[in-house]
Amino acid sequence: MEDINRITRWEIAMDKRDKYLASLPKCNKCGEPSEENPCGNCLKIAEDARKQKIKDIKRLGGERAFNEFTEERFHNKKLLERIKSNPNGSFYLYSPSGYGKSHIATAIVRQYPMGLVISPHEIYRRVKNFKLEIEREEINKLVKNKYLVIDDIDTKSGGPAIEKETYSMLYELLNARWQNYGGCLFITSNLSLDGLTVKFGDDRLASRIKGMCYEIELKDGKDYRSIDNRK
Numbered sequence: 351m352e353d354i355n356r357i358t359r360w361e362i363a364m365d366k367r368d369k370y371l372a373s374l375p376k377c378n379k380c381g382e383p384s385e386e387n388p389c390g391n392c393l394k395i396a397e398d399a400r401k402q403k404i405k406d407i408k409r410l411g412g413e414r415a416f417n418e419f420t421e422e423r424f425h426n427k428k429l430l431e432r433i434k435s436n437p438n439g440s441f442y443l444y445s446p447s448g449y450g451k452s453h454i455a456t457a458i459v460r461q462y463p464m465g466l467v468i469s470p471h472e473i474y475r476r477v478k479n480f481k482l483e484i485e486r487e488e489i490n491k492l493v494k495n496k497y498l499v500i501d502d503i504d505t506k507s508g509g510p511a512i513e514k515e516t517y518s519m520l521y522e523l524l525n526a527r528w529q530n531y532g533g534c535l536f537i538t539s540n541l542s543l544d545g546l547t548v549k550f551g552d553d554r555l556a557s558r559i560k561g562m563c564y565e566i567e568l569k570d571g572k573d574y575r576s577i578d579n580r581k
């Protein structure tokens with residue numbers, strides 16, 4: 351008897367609940383009963399998407415990159431296929447400005463949540479610290495990042511002292527990635543690797559890059575030239 355009473359009470363409660371839910375307005379987005387519109391769940395999904403977009407804009411280097419640097423919008427499909435056929439490969443892409451180096455590199459790494467596009471200047475700003483352990487930790491994060499783009503490696507980054515430090519940091523970073531079989535790396539530049547050596551008056555960085563990257567020259571339009579001089 352006690353059990354039957356309990357079941358009946360439970361049925362009444364469920365019935366009340368169903369009636370209550372049926373009496374509620376429906377969420378415009380997902381159709382679930384809700385007193386709020388859109389419902390709490392839809393609001394949370396929208397808020398998460400908004401936060402993710404802010405993160406993505408930051409890690410890809412800006413709003414233009416976020417909106418425009420996609421595979422669909424990249425015109426040189428032959429090069430896209432060439433790079434995608436080697437998913438763990440590293441590439442040194444060079445050409446004059448406007449040929450789509452940053453575009454293709456960004457389009458590839460953006461698909462991975464940790465994919466990051468960073469300039470040498472930003473690396474300097476991130477890593478430079480009074481505490482050596484913090485510098486190590488920051489370099490380590492970049493070493494461990496499996497989808498990294500170092501954008502515009504040949505650009506100047508403030509006075510000669512900073513430039514020298516940035517150069518050392520870049521060398522240290524690339525060396526550590528090489529030592530640790532770091533994942534997919536893109537480096538973009540206006541200069542060939544030989545041009546990079548001339549510009550910095552030092553061939554350490556260019557030699558290290560040669561040892562780990564396919565060197566690809568983007569030509570105007572749909573063409574490119576690829577050199578494999580990896581050791």
Ligand SMILES: [Zn+2]
Binds near residue numbers: 377382391392
């Ligand atoms: Zn909803």
